[in-house]
């Protein structure tokens with residue numbers, strides 16, 4: 001973990017309620033799957049967001065407006081300086097797959113972007129699921145790194161259905177998956193196949209391991225989503241008790 | 244001469260700043276962020292006899308001026324705290340820490356507290372009496388003066404370290420609770436623990452916290468804490484450790500004027516992992532501004 005002050009360099013909507021924010025400053029040390037925890041003026045708790053992209057001097061976040069904090073984030077102008085805890089969490093295990101499959105639902109596409117970039121040489125299959133065509137974004141960007149498949153719940157763009165029915169109905173060849181998205185999606189995914197890893201969300205008090213606010217039960221005991229996670233082996237997570 | 248030094252229960256503390264239980268884990272993880280040896284002492288995560296996972300998620304809810312938590316005392320249990328957590332702490336922290344103990348029956352508290360007798364890096368036991376009393380029908384121990392007195396003396400009898408009783412603010416008369424703890428043989432009192440609170444999710448119409456309500460803490464509770472520190476300091480002879488919403492050096496001084504011999508910093512550690520370090524660094528300047536030479540001189544000055 002590092003506590004740094006970063007400058008807003010870009011903050012614009014990609015869709016109606018999904019934004020891209022680029023922050024500049026001391027950003028070294030991020031690997032795909034890590035997250036940052038952002039202090040917003042007048043909000044008590046920090047807000048956690050996955051790293052969609054990062055280099056030593058900048059990070060990119062993709063965030064959805066869901067409540068007051070993310071609404072406030074949309075008002076941040078270029079040049080504003082914000083207090084950020086960076087390099088949080090464990091990140092994805094990149095070495096596991098020779099034929100990787102990336103599965104993202106909704107805001108879950110965010111941490112998969114950096115992962116796709118890093119797995120580029122293996123040209124991963126990437127399934128991105130959205131509710132409707134108005135939510136669809138980042139397709140061209142993801143297409144630089146792999147073979148992108150798009151689903152929408154209402155069929156208004158790409159395959160009609162969710163990412164799992166798509167996965168079942170097609171013969172995508174993969175040996176290991178990386179998934180991030182709604183809890184039900186992750187839970188149903190693990191009932192089909194446990195050979196992969198999941199990036200989880202949890203309401204957080206601190207984001208760096210101090211409060212036990214985010215603990216989940218796993219087969220090898222209690223784990224903090226913010227410290228031992230947010231990425232867990234799909235076979236480890238016990239779903240029923242945490243929803 | 245160290246201007247920040249205070250004495251608590253016969254122990255000299257470098258400064259009055261102690262991270263509060265439950266907001267600093269078992270201490271060692273904060274050593275990754277700064278040198279925790281600068282702290283006055285450390286109050287460790289609430290420990291119970293047996294391991295506890297705690298409550299289902301969500302366990303935290305944000306509030307305008309604080310947060311609600313219902314962690315439910317997640318901890319690996321006293322034996323593993325001693326065999327693993329305290330061993331890790333010892334590598335990062337040269338001084339001794341305060342063990343915080345929770346329980347749901349008299350025997351829970353007694354058996355857990357006893358285990359820390361003679362543990363080389365523990366110097367005091369802090370009794371968290373805000374837990375529900377399972378045998379007593381779920382009512383918190385800390386809301387009944389008779390039970391406080393009995394529990395305090397039962398634990399005091401079996402331990403070799405000084406005993407700090409941590410009071411819950413969810414009572415009609417905090418003075419009665421403090422006097423009961425003093426009569427039971429407490430060596431010090433710490434307060435306040437969290438205030439019972441609730442938030443409701445406007446999207447679902449249901450409480451955010453899985454177990455519905457939880458403990459409210461953070462900057463919003465500060466005036467309540469000050470009043471209770473003052474009230475308790477005015478009616479007992481044993482030293483008081485003050486906490487509740489403290490987030491900067493000025494508020495540390497305010498709590499000490501109100502009667503605190505030392506202070507604990509809780510929620511602020513979660514928002515700013517460097518909070519205790521910043522407050523310690525900030526204190527001398529703020530004392531200069533107020534012409535305070537030695538911090539111990541201001542303890543109880545408002546009473």
Ligand SMILES: Cc1cc2nc3c(=O)[nH]c(=O)nc-3n(C[C@H](O)[C@H](O)[C@H](O)COP(=O)(O)OP(=O)(O)OC[C@H]3O[C@@H](n4cnc5c(N)ncnc54)[C@H](O)[C@@H]3O)c2cc1C
Nearest residue numbers: 048049050062063064067068069070107110201202203305
């Ligand atoms: C590790 C991690 C990575 C995340 N990555 C992303 C991302 O890349 N893009 C994205 O759009 N969202 C992401 N989220 C979810 C994001 O943190 C929440 O949407 C955001 O905190 C909501 O804030 P708010 O003030 O708008 O909502 P409010 O509902 O007003 O927030 C109230 C409180 O609840 C918390 N909260 C609400 N929803 C969530 C949630 N889903 N998860 C955790 N805490 C929540 C807030 O942090 C805040 O403390 C991530 C969450 C976690 C835990």
Ligand SMILES: Cc1cc2nc3c(=O)[nH]c(=O)nc-3n(C[C@H](O)[C@H](O)[C@H](O)COP(=O)(O)O)c2cc1C
Nearest residue numbers: 263264265289312371435436460461487488509510
């Ligand atoms: C996440 C969290 C966990 C806590 N866990 C404990 C605990 O295990 N034992 C205890 O006595 N108090 C516990 N507390 C209470 C604090 O130690 C402190 O009394 C309270 O939060 C008020 O101080 P603050 O406003 O500075 O946080 C906890 C508080 C928080 C926020």
Ligand code: FES
Nearest residue numbers: 206207211212226
């Ligand atoms: S959010 Fe505090 S331990 Fe994970």
